Amino acid sequence: xxxxxxxxxxxxxxxxxxxxxxxxxxxxxxxxxxxxxxxxxxxxxxxxxxxxxxxxxxxxxxxxxxxxxxxxxxxxxxxxxxxxxxxxxxxxxxxxxxxxxxxxxxxxxxxxxxxxxxxxxxxxxxxxxxxxxxxxxxxxxxxxxxxxxxxxxxxxxxxxxxxxxxxxxxxxxxxxxxxxxxxxxxxxxxxxxxxxxxxxxxxxxxxxxxxxxxxxxxxxxxxxxxxxxxxxxxxxxxxxxxxxxxxxxxxxxxxxxxxxxxxxxxxxxxxxxxxxxxxxxxxxxxxxxxxxxxxxxxxxxxxxxxxxxxxxxxxxxxxxxxxxxxxxxx
Amino acid sequence: xxxxxxxxxxxxxxxxxxxxxxxxxxxxxxxxxxxxxxxxxxxxxxxxxxxxxxxxxxxxxxxxxxxxxxxxxxxxxxxxxxxxxxxxxxxxxxxxxxxxxxxxxxxxxxxxxxxxxxxxxxxxxxxxxxxxxxxxxxxxxxxxxxxxxxxxxxxxxxxxxxxxxxxxxxxxxxxxxxxxxxxxxxxxxxxxxxxxxxxxxxxxxxxxxxxxxxxxxxxxxxxxxxxxxxxxxxxxxxxxxxxxxxxxxxxxxxxxxxxxxxxxxxxxxxxxxxxxxxxxxxxxxxxxxxxxxxxxxxxxxxxxxxxxxxxxxxxxxxxxxxxxxxxxxxxxxxxxxxxxxxxxxxxxxxxxxxxxxxxxxxxx
Numbered sequence: 031x032x033x034x035x036x037x038x039x040x041x042x043x044x045x046x047x048x049x050x051x052x053x054x055x056x057x058x059x060x061x062x063x064x065x066x067x068x069x070x071x072x073x074x075x076x077x078x079x080x081x082x083x084x085x086x087x088x089x090x091x092x093x094x095x096x097x098x099x100x101x102x103x104x105x106x107x108x109x110x111x112x113x114x115x116x117x118x119x120x121x122x123x124x125x126x127x128x129x130x131x132x133x134x135x136x137x138x139x140x141x142x143x144x145x146x147x148x149x150x151x152x153x154x155x156x157x158x159x160x161x162x163x164x165x166x167x168x169x170x171x172x173x174x175x176x177x178x179x180x181x182x183x184x185x186x187x188x189x190x191x192x193x194x195x196x197x198x199x200x201x202x203x204x205x206x207x208x209x210x211x212x213x214x215x216x217x218x219x220x221x222x223x224x225x226x227x228x229x230x231x232x233x234x235x236x237x238x239x240x241x242x243x244x245x246x247x248x249x250x251x252x253x254x255x256x257x258x259x260x261x262x263x264x265x266x267x268x269x270x271x272x273x274x275x276x277x278x279x280x281x282x283x284x285x286x287x288x289x290x291x292x293x294x295x296x297x298x299x300x301x302x303x304x305x306x307x308x309x310x311x312x313x314x315x316x317x318x319x320x321x322x323x324x325x326x327x328x329x330x331x332x333x334x335x336x337x338x339x340x341x342x343x344x345x346x347x348x349x350x351x352x353x354x355x356x357x358x359x360x
Numbered sequence: 361x362x363x364x365x366x367x368x369x370x371x372x373x374x375x376x377x378x379x380x381x382x383x384x385x386x387x388x389x390x391x392x393x394x395x396x397x398x399x400x401x402x403x404x405x406x407x408x409x410x411x412x413x414x415x416x417x418x419x420x421x422x423x424x425x426x427x428x429x430x431x432x433x434x435x436x437x438x439x440x441x442x443x444x445x446x447x448x449x450x451x452x453x454x455x456x457x458x459x460x461x462x463x464x465x466x467x468x469x470x471x472x473x474x475x476x477x478x479x480x481x482x483x484x485x486x487x488x489x490x491x492x493x494x495x496x497x498x499x500x501x502x503x504x505x506x507x508x509x510x511x512x513x514x515x516x517x518x519x520x521x522x523x524x525x526x527x528x529x530x531x532x533x534x535x536x537x538x539x540x541x542x543x544x545x546x547x548x549x550x551x552x553x554x555x556x557x558x559x560x561x562x563x564x565x566x567x568x569x570x571x572x573x574x575x576x577x578x579x580x581x582x583x584x585x586x587x588x589x590x591x592x593x594x595x596x597x598x599x600x601x602x603x604x605x606x607x608x609x610x611x612x613x614x615x616x617x618x619x620x621x622x623x624x625x626x627x628x629x630x631x632x633x634x635x636x637x638x639x640x641x642x643x644x645x646x647x648x649x650x651x652x653x654x655x656x657x658x659x660x661x662x663x664x665x666x667x668x669x670x671x672x673x674x675x676x677x678x679x680x681x682x683x684x685x686x687x688x689x690x691x692x693x694x695x696x697x698x699x700x701x702x703x704x705x706x707x708x709x710x711x712x713x714x715x716x717x718x719x720x721x722x723x724x
Binding site: 156189275278279280281282283284285291292293294295296297337339340343 | 633634636637638639640641642643644645646650651652653654655658685686688689692693
């Protein structure tokens with residue numbers, strides 16, 4: 031009896047957790063794009079087929095072992111084995127294969143709208159937008175913005191080790207290799223924010239290498255991209271002004287770019303519009319002043335192995351001024 | 361149980377064989393140089409304490425009786441202190457003073473005089489000072505005069521009684537015999553903090569904040585350099601800050617270098633801006649030329665000696681360069697530099713006109 035209670039309690043604890051995985055911002059079961067919808071349908075069809083097959087096979091075993099024991103002619107048995115063991119699976123797998131193969135060209139179709147290039151770094155994402163006819167990209171990082179109802183072309187590569195790019199709510203995953211460019215395209219359908227994650231183990235902070243994908247209606251997207259192309263906003267408060275002076279005097283510009291200032295480093299993420307992003311440190315922290323202070327003071331304490339050095343020699347005032355400046359970079 | 365008989369002949373051969381083998385091993389150690397005499401490596405574990413115990417017991421056995429010790433007067437102690445300052449403080453330092461990096465690198469380590477006096481009685485101190493200690497570097501009294509040793513012993517007993525730095529200075533009458541003055545610094549770094557010697561960095565371009573931090577790092581052993589760790593430990597911390605200020609006060613002189621390798625300098629310049637490099641951070645963001653005010657904690661590199669720059673960058677890249685509070689920034693920045701990068705960067709910064717951090721400008 032005791033054991034039964036434990037089992038029931040275990041199940042009641044486990045079930046909400048399992049079900050939570052089915053919805054939300056990072057689930058293949060809550061599709062928000064053409065490719066994800068297809069993959070999700072494929073999953074449900076295969077699951078239903080698997081359930082039917084499971085009952086059928088178990089029913090067959092019960093029939094042979096319990097109901098019709100020793101009463102089968104060899105002719106009938108051969109027909110069952112050949113029919114059920116060879117013909118039936120071949121047909122089922124053949125159908126699934128042809129459906130999937132048929133869908134693949136669409137999923138790999140070249141994007142006709144926005145062109146992006148995403149590079150997997152240790153452990154963040156370098157993002158470049160290449161508008162039609164542009165000579166130089168609009169550089170951003172750790173967040174991807176896509177227009178709804180348009181197929182975007184995404185070029186993928188990596189800096190030092192293999193990463194993998196996956197936004198489950200929008201489509202399948204594609205690996206990113208150093209020195210080689212792979213590609214994919216995505217067609218989001220519903221505006222919203224969807225979480226993406228590196229899905230190839232890439233080192234200490236692999237689990238902290240995520241990003242948000244923000245899907246906007248086309249006109250909002252166009253306005254957003256125009257704003258991204260602009261240089262950074264000037265500091266709006268005295269604290270932010272002091273923060274900018276800290277930023278420019280402490281060598282931050284060696285690795286980070288803030289367009290419109292002398293800071294033009296390319297080693298780390300571009301911060302020109304950092305404050306407009308929905309998350310900090312590649313999906314690790316919320317975009318708040320407290321999180322910015324925590325991150326700048328000691329990045330490795332948040333994200334093991336991060337290449338951002340600790341700025342724990344700055345005073346609390348300097349850190350909060352700096353955070354005010356960075357948060358204001360919208 | 362009957363013990364097996366020992367055949368005298370077998371015993372003799374065995375002992376003889378062992379003796380020959382021992383002689384061969386001994387000869388190999390002596391003639392082939394197998395024993396490592398490095399002071400850095402030190403003794404095998406346990407050897408040090410065996411030697412030290414031997415030393416203590418040997419002194420105990422040989423020192424005269426305490427009853428034969430004469431009265432040790434203050435006048436004797438005053439003479440002894442002056443002699444100690446001239447002859448002994450180079451290894452044992454003195455009350456109220458620290459030990460230099462070089463003293464601390466000796467093997468066996470000469471104890472600071474406040475520890476060296478220990479609990480020895482005057483008779484034993486007399487024996488040690490007169491006889492010296494074999495294999496320790498402690499010399500014997502250079503003359504054959506027992507009575508001449510007593511003033512030093514008189515001084516040592518005052519040290520045992522807890523003499524402080526002020527009392528020592530008063531007794532020796534020598535204010536700063538160990539602490540060096542500013543001329544000590546300029547003898548290498550030049551009258552105005554600049555020198556033509558490619559091995560010696562110029563200091564006139566550096567800020568007081570940076571030099572104070574660097575000197576303190578040398579003093580603490582946080583930045584590795586046999587030459588500068590010794591120099592910084594020969595000077596008091598207060599004097600270090602003062603000297604840093606004096607060097608920072610000199611206005612850098614000289615123009616940009618003409619006739620330098622143009623291609624190399626151009627490559628260094630591009631690297632210093634991190635133009636299109638996702639590998640190396642922009643040097644200019646901390647070291648200039650930079651349009652905004654930079655933190656004086658960062659050193660200026662403009663017009664610094666080329667070979668010194670190359671050497672320091674290599675140390676940074678290889679993880680051997682210590683420093684002050686922001687050293688981690690530079691470790692990360694230099695991590696991915698190649699030898700060619702280092703050569704180009706050193707050439708570029710050396711070619712600029714010597715200037716302080718926030719005055720650094722491109723060559724005309």
